[in-house]
Amino acid sequence: MMLPRRRVVLLAACSAIPCAGATPAQVGALIQALVGEAPLKDGLIHLDLPVMVENGNSVAMTVSVSDPPSPVEAIHVFAEGNPLPRVAVFHFGPRSGAPRVSTRIRLATSQTVIAIARLRDGSCWRDSVDLLVTLAACIE
Amino acid sequence: MVRVLINVPKQIRANEPFDVKVLISHPMESGQRRDQMGQTIPRDIINSFSCTLDGEKVLNIEMFPAIAANPFLSFSAVAEKSGTLELKFTDDDGVTQTETVAITVS
Numbered sequence: 001m002m003l004p005r006r007r008v009v010l011l012a013a014c015s016a017i018p019c020a021g022a023t024p025a026q027v028g029a030l031i032q033a034l035v036g037e038a039p040l041k042d043g044l045i046h047l048d049l050p051v052m053v054e055n056g057n058s059v060a061m062t063v064s065v066s067d068p069p070s071p072v073e074a075i076h077v078f079a080e081g082n083p084l085p086r087v088a089v090f091h092f093g094p095r096s097g098a099p100r101v102s103t104r105i106r107l108a109t110s111q112t113v114i115a116i117a118r119l120r121d122g123s124c125w126r127d128s129v130d131l132l133v134t135l136a137a138c139i140e
Numbered sequence: 141m142v143r144v145l146i147n148v149p150k151q152i153r154a155n156e157p158f159d160v161k162v163l164i165s166h167p168m169e170s171g172q173r174r175d176q177m178g179q180t181i182p183r184d185i186i187n188s189f190s191c192t193l194d195g196e197k198v199l200n201i202e203m204f205p206a207i208a209a210n211p212f213l214s215f216s217a218v219a220e221k222s223g224t225l226e227l228k229f230t231d232d233d234g235v236t237q238t239e240t241v242a243i244t245v246s
Contacts, residue, residue: 058208079206083172087206090215093197097157097216101199104208106170137170 021108022085027078030085031116034076035124040116044068044125045075047115051129056107056137063090063115063127064100070121072099081111082137106137142166146227146241154220154245160191160198162213162227170205186211186229193243194223219245 031040048062065072077087090101099117107113114128147161164186171183185205191198198217217225227239 082206084205086204088204089202091197091200091202093192093199095193095196095198095217095219097218100216101201102212102214104212106206106208 021081021083021111022079024080024112027080027085027114030078031076031114031126034116034118038118038122038124040124040126042126045115045117045127047077047113047127047129049113049129049131051131053107053131053133055135056109056133057135058104059107060102061105061113062100062102063117064098065117065125068099068117068119070119070123073118073120075099075101076116076118077105078114078116079105079107079111080114081109082106083108087113107131107133108137109133141237144227144237144239146225146239148225148241148243150244152219152243152245155218157216157218158243160213160215160217160225162191162211164211164213164229166210166231168205168207168209168211172205184232186231189213189227189229191215191217192226192228193217193219198225219243221245 045065053059063075072092075090078085079087087105092099110132112128112130117125143165145163149158152158166186169181169184173181175181183205185203187203189201189203199215222244225241225243228236230236
């Protein structure tokens with residue numbers, strides 16, 4: 001199909017607009033809303049992501065909590081540089097063998113990914129990974 | 141209906157965690173991409189996933205567009221006796237699909 005020249009120019013301009021990413025401040029607000037008054041400590045939770053990502057369309061991610069002092073209620077994952085910062089929320093039940101999940105995620109750009117674990121005793125634990133993305137998930 | 145592959149070990153010991161692996165073939169269209177005409181491709185993702193063992197919760201997942209296409213999940217469950225693992229997921233059109241797999245505890 002032939003496109004009128006003006007339309008082609010317009011399309012080129014549209015596709016050149018980078019995906020508007022979330023900001024660390026937005027993610028900070030989300031985490032604040034999630035954690036509330038509870039203390040947020042580093043450690044316990046482990047977020048496993050490659051530091052160098054070749055293809056942002058599919059990045060293997062594993063989150064786990066080792067030896068939690070009380071059962072893990074949920075693990076929240078946030079990506080600071082994605083258009084939508086929320087990645088996934090994992091809620092664990094009584095039949096969960098271990099608080100560990102692996103999946104594959106999309107990353108729009110080089111950024112920091114944050115995982116927050118919330119335990120039944122109310123304490124929250126945090127881990128983050130700074131990574132470099134060579135091919136972003138937004139440009140396809 | 142989408143194609144789902146579920147993998148559980150053949151031999152499971154009572155009260156010992158075992159791995160459940162799930163692969164769902166779904167495009168997980170993020171709603172961020174544009175087509176050739178510059179129109180946004182509407183979002184179409186699986187937004188919730190739950191796994192239960194004989195009605196008891198193993199794991200619930202809230203999914204967002206940042207989950208890659210053809211979502212792969214690997215998680216751990218624990219069983220006392222043989223039973224049925226039920227996987228249930230819902231997409232943006234509100235269609236819920238349920239898959240079951242029998243597990244045998246030896």
